[in-house]
Amino acid sequence: MTAVATAPTKETPALRALLKNRVQRKLLALSVAALVLVPLGIALWGSGSWPTGLTVDVSGPLDDANQWVIDNRDTHPLFLYFLLHLSNTATDAVDAVYGFLDSMGWLGVLAAGVLFAWRAAGLGRRGIKVAATAFGAFAVCGLLGMWDATLITIALMVVSVAVAALLGVLIGLAAGLFGRVDRALRPVLDTMQVLPAFAYLLPFVLVFGTGTPAALFCTVIYAAPPMARLTALGLRGADPAVLEASASLGASGWQRLRTARLPLARKQMLLGLNQTIMMALSMVVIAALVGAGGLGEAVYSALSTVDVGKALAAGVPIVLIAVWLDRTTAAAGDRIGESTPGGGLLHGRSAWALVLGGVVAAAAAGLALGRTWPQGWTYDISSPVNKAQEWITENLTFTEILSREFTLWILNPLRDALVWLPWWSLLLLVAAVAWLVGTWATALTATLSMGAIGVLGVWGKSLDTLSQVLAALVLTLALGVLAGIFCARAGRLERWLRPVLDAMQTMPQFVYLIPVVALFGVTRASAIIAAVVYALPAVVRITTQGLREVDPAALEASRSLGASTRQQLLQVQLPLARPALQLAVNQGVVLVLAVVVVGGLVGGGALGYDVVKGLSRGEMGLGMTAGVAIVCLGLVLDRITQPATRKTG
Amino acid sequence: MRIVRTTTAVIGALGVLTLSACGAAETGKKDAVGGDKTVKLTVPSWVGAQANTAVAAHILKNELGYTVKTQQMGEVLAWDALSKGDIDAIMEDWGHPKEEKQYVTTKKTVVKGGDLGVTGHIGWFVPKYFADKHPDVTDYKNLNKYAKDFKTGESGDKGEILEGSPDYVTNDDALINNLKLNLKTNYSGSEAAQITAIKKYAKEQKPFLTYWWTPQWLNEQVDMVEVKLPEYKTGCDADPKKIACAYPNTPLQKYFNADFAKNGGKAAEFLKNFKWTTEQQNQVALMIAGEKMSPEAAAEKWVKENEATWKAWLPKK
Numbered sequence: 001m002t003a004v005a006t007a008p009t010k011e012t013p014a015l016r017a018l019l020k021n022r023v024q025r026k027l028l029a030l031s032v033a034a035l036v037l038v039p040l041g042i043a044l045w046g047s048g049s050w051p052t053g054l055t056v057d058v059s060g061p062l063d064d065a066n067q068w069v070i071d072n073r074d075t076h077p078l079f080l081y082f083l084l085h086l087s088n089t090a091t092d093a094v095d096a097v098y099g100f101l102d103s104m105g106w107l108g109v110l111a112a113g114v115l116f117a118w119r120a121a122g123l124g125r126r127g128i129k130v131a132a133t134a135f136g137a138f139a140v141c142g143l144l145g146m147w148d149a150t151l152i153t154i155a156l157m158v159v160s161v162a163v164a165a166l167l168g169v170l171i172g173l174a175a176g177l178f179g180r181v182d183r184a185l186r187p188v189l190d191t192m193q194v195l196p197a198f199a200y201l202l203p204f205v206l207v208f209g210t211g212t213p214a215a216l217f218c219t220v221i222y223a224a225p226p227m228a229r230l231t232a233l234g235l236r237g238a239d240p241a242v243l244e245a246s247a248s249l250g251a252s253g254w255q256r257l258r259t260a261r262l263p264l265a266r267k268q269m270l271l272g273l274n275q276t277i278m279m280a281l282s283m284v285v286i287a288a289l290v291g292a293g294g295l296g297e298a299v300y301s302a303l304s305t306v307d308v309g310k311a312l313a314a315g316v317p318i319v320l321i322a323v324w325l326d327r328t329t330a331a332a333g334d335r336i337g338e339s340t341p342g343g344g345l346l347h348g349r350s351a352w353a354l355v356l357g358g359v360v361a362a363a364a365a366g367l368a369l370g371r372t373w374p375q376g377w378t379y380d381i382s383s384p385v386n387k388a389q390e391w392i393t394e395n396l397t398f399t400e401i402l403s404r405e406f407t408l409w410i411l412n413p414l415r416d417a418l419v420w421l422p423w424w425s426l427l428l429l430v431a432a433v434a435w436l437v438g439t440w441a442t443a444l445t446a447t448l449s450m451g452a453i454g455v456l457g458v459w460g461k462s463l464d465t466l467s468q469v470l471a472a473l474v475l476t477l478a479l480g481v482l483a484g485i486f487c488a489r490a491g492r493l494e495r496w497l498r499p500v501l502d503a504m505q506t507m508p509q510f511v512y513l514i515p516v517v518a519l520f521g522v523t524r525a526s527a528i529i530a531a532v533v534y535a536l537p538a539v540v541r542i543t544t545q546g547l548r549e550v551d552p553a554a555l556e557a558s559r560s561l562g563a564s565t566r567q568q569l570l571q572v573q574l575p576l577a578r579p580a581l582q583l584a585v586n587q588g589v590v591l592v593l594a595v596v597v598v599g600g601l602v603g604g605g606a607l608g609y610d611v612v613k614g615l616s617r618g619e620m621g622l623g624m625t626a627g628v629a630i631v632c633l634g635l636v637l638d639r640i641t642q643p644a645t646r647k648t649g
Numbered sequence: 650m651r652i653v654r655t656t657t658a659v660i661g662a663l664g665v666l667t668l669s670a671c672g673a674a675e676t677g678k679k680d681a682v683g684g685d686k687t688v689k690l691t692v693p694s695w696v697g698a699q700a701n702t703a704v705a706a707h708i709l710k711n712e713l714g715y716t717v718k719t720q721q722m723g724e725v726l727a728w729d730a731l732s733k734g735d736i737d738a739i740m741e742d743w744g745h746p747k748e749e750k751q752y753v754t755t756k757k758t759v760v761k762g763g764d765l766g767v768t769g770h771i772g773w774f775v776p777k778y779f780a781d782k783h784p785d786v787t788d789y790k791n792l793n794k795y796a797k798d799f800k801t802g803e804s805g806d807k808g809e810i811l812e813g814s815p816d817y818v819t820n821d822d823a824l825i826n827n828l829k830l831n832l833k834t835n836y837s838g839s840e841a842a843q844i845t846a847i848k849k850y851a852k853e854q855k856p857f858l859t860y861w862w863t864p865q866w867l868n869e870q871v872d873m874v875e876v877k878l879p880e881y882k883t884g885c886d887a888d889p890k891k892i893a894c895a896y897p898n899t900p901l902q903k904y905f906n907a908d909f910a911k912n913g914g915k916a917a918e919f920l921k922n923f924k925w926t927t928e929q930q931n932q933v934a935l936m937i938a939g940e941k942m943s944p945e946a947a948a949e950k951w952v953k954e955n956e957a958t959w960k961a962w963l964p965k966k
Contacts, residue, residue: 070751205729210735297721407803517837522803605835612814618747
């Protein structure tokens, strides 16, 4: 994000001329290459799909590994002396946190949530607002009848976020201090985020057991990367002058790290923690698939009776927990470095003591009222929501026509074209585009990834998925950039949209699975809608921020030259916000790919379906192969859309 | 270099701590909560099985004084958990030959728990309103004639057959191929998506063809008629690629963890005796899915009204 603000503004014309020149030269080279290679390709392989001779079946060895685990996990020392301890510890830790929360009584938990939010956000209006948010969030969780499920989920979150944060900081330390480690780790972190959790859920269950352990470790894998990335970023971004100063004072490397670099990176690290929490929350439902319980289980079981209202009643608390934690950690982050005036009772240690005292008092008072949320204070939203959903789906009939036309005129031609293209020409195309926008190294990575898809034997399915991902990506970017432009120009709109965007990002996709199918049918269009809903908020947010941070002087200058609003936008703001827009594209790719699996649950088929099938049928080879193909698609798309950030940054 | 040394020291210390704190880990986790009087059941995702589990749990709790823990998870995962003793019993299984061979025959960690009393059947179904208008659609030989009626955006020129969740056993792609039908499978990917699609079609009175099964609570709300496929004979589904016959009738089974079956006392005996009919299961399933009652409430209501049935399941004193 910091790169956005420091984008070079002066050198743009020179840079552009240089780029143009280079592009022209590359185009020339490419057309020569095409003239030679295309006839060669036709002569050698003809047309059509990836040849079966060039595939390697990896599912056999994977299934064997699967079997080995099942046969040996009760006797092999690796399990008895190491892995089983891990899983038992995980279960005990989550149980302990849950037991602790439960023993506080509902009033105690409520008081703790509110007081900690207030303490973190500071005194004054902001603190009151954040505390009120916390109060509202917990109260609604209780009112919806989800108190106990919420506690189970919070317990799982506390432990998994703690482990993910610790792991993230360790990785981040290594990556931040040593450049080589950073480069080596980057693809690992990418894979951790893009490989669908469904694909490795099964091996984790086999090794660690159903329920808490598997869910916990999968959550940690998915949630740790942001913490690692931002810690590394913070460490590397530390002001060299400060480091120089501390070095000249004779501080050793370790001392410098502890007294200068880590404190300077605190803000980034807190942002990382914030992101880690959000990522962990998005795994709640997936955790329920292996029996971790909590809110996810409520969402998942509502699906079997096709009960949108019940799913929503469990989905809303997940959103609210996310909002509560997001506002609290964000407020704490903003306060870092602020000077706190004076001492007094409401600052420093005495304030913490006050928070602690308040919680203990509330817990004591609450236990007299009963441990769990009073049954009478709940409200069942299930039937009104279901009625509303039915009314909407009955009255919106154009959606079905829309999805049909979209499938017929956009998705089918796109997929057919991709499938029709000879496999080697697609490889050449990827190589050419990647080289055009990047370096030969990017071209090599992109082509190798594309080739890996073919070697894995999922060429056809991957192209099907690719066509869906491309369509979803275009839709997301068009809508997101447009909404971002409006948000950047009207601050009020942004404030209004904020809770909506929060909900879109953190509401488990399983909740809107049924309405999407009811509106759009079991088609690939439904899968695309689900992907757009999930990926849109990030694109809107990044675009808005990028446009906002455009140098006001440049805008002022263009205005004084008599540029209209439209000209300002097209010729000044958007070009200057290019780094932000590129980041938006990157996030669009990552997030759309993250919901390919969910798309598989509403008729998306292809790779997403295979991943789900791998988990539910216990076919590890199938699920893993499809999961790796999704990662490869991500690599290809990333390399052919992300050139300049790497060159300038 | 100090960092490297410190890190090594920390890692070393952690390692020693881990090793010294414990010897071999417990493989079977103990349940502190209810001690021996705890039964762990899996709750499958479909409603019929939820009904079994809810009724069993209700009686175990209220008549036999057990603590019942339920855990929701996928079918294959449940088998694995059953083998490890993370759960004690699966109350409804639609046939998992691979797992059966592995855990029952080879490893002997799982034992059969007998029939549930309900017979499951998979097949191809069309809605009754369509079959009434075109009676000959219920024979697979005439399906090609109606393929155009089943066309959707996903199926192109062919007719669509709606498929369910990846959990389910399906031979449909082979059937279409071997019976030379002008159909195309469309995998909805989840039971919820499939049911939503069927309900939507039924509301609009549109023709559709779907992979479906009985018993299922939706059958009470949407009347469907089965399409006749070539008769099932033992062994006709041996080679997955050459299948050209209907799905078999499956008497649904119960499976227990081997230790639980031996040492589970009254709970194991009760679960072994648990056996009811398709109609009885559907009564409970419909309360859960149709009337949106919680499984616990539905089980309580059924137990109150059908004392004679479940009294026979209780262990003899």
